[in-house]
Amino acid sequence: MLPAAVLWDMDGTLVDTEPYWITAEHAIVEEAGGVWSDEYAHQLVGNDLMVSAQFIRDHSPVDLAPVQIIEDLLERVIAQVRDHVPWRPGAVELLTALGEAGVPSALVTMSWRSLAEAVVGALPAGTFAAVVTGDEVEHGKPHPEPYLAAARSLGVEVGHCVAIEDSPTGVRSAVAAGVPTVAVPHVVPVPLMVGAVQVPSLRGVRPADLLALFDGARQSSAGTT
Template sequence: MEYPLNPLESPDLARPDAASREALDLPQAVLWDMDGTLVDTEPYWIAAEHELVEAHGGTWSHEQAMQMVGNPLTESAKILQAEGVDLPTDQIVDFLLTRVKEQVRAEVPWQPGARELLTELRERGVPCALVTMSYRSLAEQVVENAPPGVFETLVCGDEVTHGKPHPEPYLVAAQRLGVDVTRCIAVEDSPTGIASARAAGATTVGVEAVVPVPVLPGLSRTPSLALLDVDALARILAGDVVDLIGG
């Protein structure tokens, strides 16, 4: 399936062509999930969910909140409607987004090691894409506070036909960057996102942030981005399966 191409949003830095990157054994690109993976925004989403459900006379548990992690926002809205939130889907999504954007505007809660790894990827000429089920209005706030020139394209939840766990978001990102998705690393924190990236054919690293990252064949796992560098990503792409969580 062909997806519409977008101009590169951040073409500030020249990057090596695909042949040069392959000679260096570097990924052709790194495709990043946002919430939970790069930024610790899941507590913001959970607080907004609590507020909304309780305003409509319901209760919201930690276990219920965990089931929402990684979902497209429209799917999360349906779950909240089933819990008694008597609002249309678009109003639920707008409420959640507004609450999270208010907190991100005050401070972007970068995960440990995130900015450092993004900076190293930029310095070594590896392009990055943000692949998130959050909407563009929130994703742009995060990108504005990222190291300059890191993200060359954004694929957001309000811009795809099929959200995660469907492979479409990652296939769109690779196509926009003009790279082979099977020569890319995807970095994700939720089972939903991991399923999306793996279905697209990307070599995937699971970062255990809010929810457990399952043990799956060929899946590398880490408890923190601070334990990764570009050379580690290159080794993973070459076939090494790195499990820094264990157990």
């Protein structure tokens, strides 16, 4: 059996851009005379960019408006993406296989449209049937709105889809929307959550494996009760 659609997070899930974001955060804060830490950077993984920008203002000498901070971050990250798109292991292969199987994919990212387009533009046309970005939703992750919007744009039921995420914030968003979620932890650990299963990598994962992961998790849970 195949899902009705697969809803992909971008940063850290489809592409390994979290190091790009962390590098940009360090640069912005240090140019303002402050010191940024990886501990702070890891707290921002998966967040709505407005939340992250306000966090940077609150924890550094950077006094730019949040929108200006976001635009500065995006400019730096997009420049790095245009130089090299760091695909996560197995992601492009799974995307390609989903397309060949007739399963639509949507991108659900808290990055803004400009960065999403830079990433999507590196893939064959039509790879994503829909793109939902952080600057186009009222409530960002961990709110369920981004995933609900993606399913609505594809005309599918959220419970018949599968989401792929790498961060606690993203997993909470997808689970709250009612989407069965595959967590692929990367930069930060993801706590175990009802409604989500974890895999170490997408390498070797096929379209038919996605729903089977949840069947396996249910059988394992039943065997331990």
